[in-house]
Amino acid sequence: xxxxxxxxxxxxxxxxSTGQKEQLSRCLQRGIRRVQDLCKVLQLPTVFEETAVSxxxxxxxxxxxHLVSLEKKELLGGCCVFVTCRQHNWPLTMGTIxxxxxxxxxxxxxxxxxxxxxLGLSVPALSLGDLVKTHLNSFRLFxxxxxxxxxxxxxxxxxxxRTMQIVELASETWLVTGRHPVPIVTAAAFLSWQSLQxxxxxxxxxxxxxxxxxxxxxxxxxxxxxxxxxxxxxMASQLAWLRVFNMDKKTVVKHIGDLLQHRIFLxxxxxxxxxxxxxxxxxxxxxxxxxxxxxxxxxxxxxxPSEGKRQREGGARPLLPxxxxxxxxxxxxxxxxxxxxxxxxxxxxxDSEIEQYLRGPEEIRAFRKAKAW
Amino acid sequence: xxFKDDLSASPQLFTPMSPYDVDLPIQTTEDVxxxxxxxxxxxxxxxxxxxxxxxxxxxxxxxxxxxxxxGDEMQKELDGSISRNEDSSIFMDESSLSYPDAxxxxxxxxxxxxxxxxxxxxxxxxxxxESSGIVPQxxxxxxxxxxxxxxxxxxxxxxxxxxxxxxxxxxxxxxxxREPRTTALIFSSGKMVCTGAKSEEQSRLAxxxxxxxxxxxxxxxxxxxxxxxxxxxxxxxxxxIRLEGLVLTHQQxxxxxxxxxxxxxxxxxxxxxxxxxxxxxxxxxTGAKERSEIYEAFENIxxxxxxxxxxx
Numbered sequence: 001x002x003x004x005x006x007x008x009x010x011x012x013x014x015x016x017s018t019g020q021k022e023q024l025s026r027c028l029q030r031g032i033r034r035v036q037d038l039c040k041v042l043q044l045p046t047v048f049e050e051t052a053v054s055x056x057x058x059x060x061x062x063x064x065x066h067l068v069s070l071e072k073k074e075l076l077g078g079c080c081v082f083v084t085c086r087q088h089n090w091p092l093t094m095g096t097i098x099x100x101x102x103x104x105x106x107x108x109x110x111x112x113x114x115x116x117x118x119l120g121l122s123v124p125a126l127s128l129g130d131l132v133k134t135h136l137n138s139f140r141l142f143x144x145x146x147x148x149x150x151x152x153x154x155x156x157x158x159x160x161x162r163t164m165q166i167v168e169l170a171s172e173t174w175l176v177t178g179r180h181p182v183p184i185v186t187a188a189a190f191l192s193w194q195s196l197q198x199x200x201x202x203x204x205x206x207x208x209x210x211x212x213x214x215x216x217x218x219x220x221x222x223x224x225x226x227x228x229x230x231x232x233x234x235m236a237s238q239l240a241w242l243r244v245f246n247m248d249k250k251t252v253v254k255h256i257g258d259l260l261q262h263r264i265f266l267x268x269x270x271x272x273x274x275x276x277x278x279x280x281x282x283x284x285x286x287x288x289x290x291x292x293x294x295x296x297x298x299x300x301x302x303x304x305p306s307e308g309k310r311q312r313e314g315g316a317r318p319l320l321p322x323x324x325x326x327x328x329x330x331x332x333x334x335x336x337x338x339x340x341x342x343x344x345x346x347x348x349x350x351d352s353e354i355e356q357y358l359r360g361p362e363e364i365r366a367f368r369k370a371k372a373w
Numbered sequence: 374x375x376f377k378d379d380l381s382a383s384p385q386l387f388t389p390m391s392p393y394d395v396d397l398p399i400q401t402t403e404d405v406x407x408x409x410x411x412x413x414x415x416x417x418x419x420x421x422x423x424x425x426x427x428x429x430x431x432x433x434x435x436x437x438x439x440x441x442x443x444g445d446e447m448q449k450e451l452d453g454s455i456s457r458n459e460d461s462s463i464f465m466d467e468s469s470l471s472y473p474d475a476x477x478x479x480x481x482x483x484x485x486x487x488x489x490x491x492x493x494x495x496x497x498x499x500x501x502x503e504s505s506g507i508v509p510q511x512x513x514x515x516x517x518x519x520x521x522x523x524x525x526x527x528x529x530x531x532x533x534x535x536x537x538x539x540x541x542x543x544x545x546x547x548x549x550x551r552e553p554r555t556t557a558l559i560f561s562s563g564k565m566v567c568t569g570a571k572s573e574e575q576s577r578l579a580x581x582x583x584x585x586x587x588x589x590x591x592x593x594x595x596x597x598x599x600x601x602x603x604x605x606x607x608x609x610x611x612x613x614i615r616l617e618g619l620v621l622t623h624q625q626x627x628x629x630x631x632x633x634x635x636x637x638x639x640x641x642x643x644x645x646x647x648x649x650x651x652x653x654x655x656x657x658x659t660g661a662k663e664r665s666e667i668y669e670a671f672e673n674i675x676x677x678x679x680x681x682x683x684x685x
Contacts, residue, residue, distance in 0.1 A: 093632060094630075094632045109630075109633045109634075112630075112633075113628065116628065122624050125617055125620055125621070125629065126632070174613060176617075176631075177613075177614075177615060177616050177631075177652040178631055178651065178652040179631055179635065180632055181631060181632065320613055321652045323651075323653045324653050324654075341572070343553075343575055343578060345573070345574035345575070345576075345578045345581075346578075349581060349582055349585050351589075353582070354582065354585045354589050356534075357533055357534050357550065357586050358532060358534065358589060358590070359531075359532055359533065359534050363534075364531060364532060367531065368531065371531075
């Protein structure tokens with residue numbers, strides 16, 4: 001077949017001429033259009049759009065997605081865009097996609113996990129470095145504005161560089177694993193901003209900073225800030241010229257620049273790294289008689305038997321995730337007793353034991369009245 | 374009046390019950406729902422069996438069951454040998470042991486169901502051999518049983534103290550007993566789910582007690598096809614784990630999305646167990662039909678976690 005312009009007999013693809021495209025179901029067409037719109041809103045490269053659409057088509061053909069609800073199909077499109085971004089190291093968070101789709105995060109999560117499994121997609125982890133750059137793009141503090149005091153405006157490159165360093169430090173000190181990434185970046189951005197001009201900015205609170213910057217302050221960010229400050233304080237205790245000062249979480253901010261510069265050395269001295277064989281052997285040797293203190297438990301034993309001295313001096317502690325430093329009260333019951341393990345499952349069951357679970361006639365009458373069945 | 378305790382004579386049978394082959398909500402401490410289908414088996418470095426294929430849901434034992442319609446006759450025949458096997462606490466299902474050349478008795482040929490010969494387990498009875506020295510603790514067992522009679526749930530809720538029934542919310546009676554501390558979901562079809570026990574035997578004992586309650590309420594409840602559907606265990610390797618690194622080196626088995634869930638979800642192929650691995654070093658293992666799978670899965674993951682810790 002040819003086009004109406006008969007000057008040139010150009011070859012036309014079969015799919016274009018026979019209306020094969022029109023045979024795509026309306027649902028699929030709508031879904032594809034939605035995926036494309038999403039890519040345009042996020043200003044993604046064209047190549048992403050093609051990949052996301054192809055994932056979407058593959059997914060919809062899959063038996064597990066073919067018959068799911070329309071709501072889920074809508075989320076499926078978002079998941080495909082999300083996966084594509086991740087595979088290209090484009091730092092798109094689930095939070096962003098969910099808000100664009102007005103989706104419940106649990107539902108999005110289940111569709112995403114199914115998609116990953118059914119299509120066998122390998123999705124690389126979210127790159128924190130890229131997330132820092134993208135997240136800081138939305139901060140409003142890099143240009144002068146009416147509502148932003150002059151000393152609050154900051155150079156973007158400087159802030160990105162320092163925030164990156166703080167996020168890396170957080171990662172090395174176990175503050176990142178298992179946690180939501182965005183609150184960490186927000187807290188790091190705040191500290192980096194404050195430390196670049198502490199004189200003018202120390203009085204500004206985290207909440208005010210986020211408002212001025214025009215970004216959300218997610219609830220975990222306060223805790224991340226606290227944890228970061230604690231790390232910096234410990235590092236400060238190892239810097240000779242800072243030991244004379246009584247550092248607190250306000251004053252340490254002034255020295256973050258120095259602390260970051262010497263972080264490798266400081267980390268090594270401020271925390272005992274628990275990965276040494278001798279330490280573990282010693283710890284296991286004297287494991288049982290030593291009753292674990294309230295914080296840290298066995299992990300602390302493993303880490304620092306020989307660091308005890310330094311612990312008392314410089315406040316060094318094992319480099320561990322916060323959940324191991326401050327363990328929550330254990331609700332778990334003790335291991336099963338010997339009597340429990342002697343159960344065969346075939347024990348005789350007494351009538352009286354069963355009868356305790358049955359209502360007497362008066363009780364039934366009273367219950368009936370109350371329930372009005 | 375005394376009800377004959379015919380429940381104690383019923384042996385365990387390995388029958389796939391289709392309503393319960395779906396994944397039941399698993400009570401883990403983190404309250405996560407996940408499916409147990411897996412990708413194609415990948416090459417895993419193992420130092421035991423060469424056989425890397427999945428265990429199909431229908432095993433040789435199930436084929437035996439499918440031959441006869443009435444479960445009761447089978448029960449009496451297999452009673453003798455099976456009750457012996459029930460007492461072995463750790464390795465219960467011989468067909469899941471990893472030696473590829475083992476010949477199983479073939480029931481189709483003989484026409485009569487032979488007693489199951491307990492085979493000597495290849496792996497040592499104590500799961501903590503020379504490797505980790507850590508034994509995962511069982512936290513929850515989910516089992517199902519068929520009471521084989523239609524039940525009037527309203528009636529049960531009226532006459533039993535330990536029952537909850539909100540038909541608008543859920544179409545089953547929720548019943549609890551104190552010892553073993555468990556919860557049961559009892560459906561009008563006569564099917565029952567028992568959750569919360571800490572061992573297979575406790576789960577069975579609890580299920581029998583629920584069946585007894587139902588019997589005492591006047592229903593002709595039996596105790597058919599008791600089956601352990603899922604087992605959950607947990608333990609602590611006692612060192613922190615860099616999940617972001619683990620997901621890189623074991624990408625085909627791992628899913629780590631801190632935006633969704635703080636733990637790494639590791640889908641082990643052999644045995645077919647799902648592990649939740651947390652930064653604290655705590656590990657949850659689930660999806661097992663037998664406790665040997667939990668122990669085996671942990672022994673498999675421990676060197677990975679340990680070797681990983683050194684490298685980081």
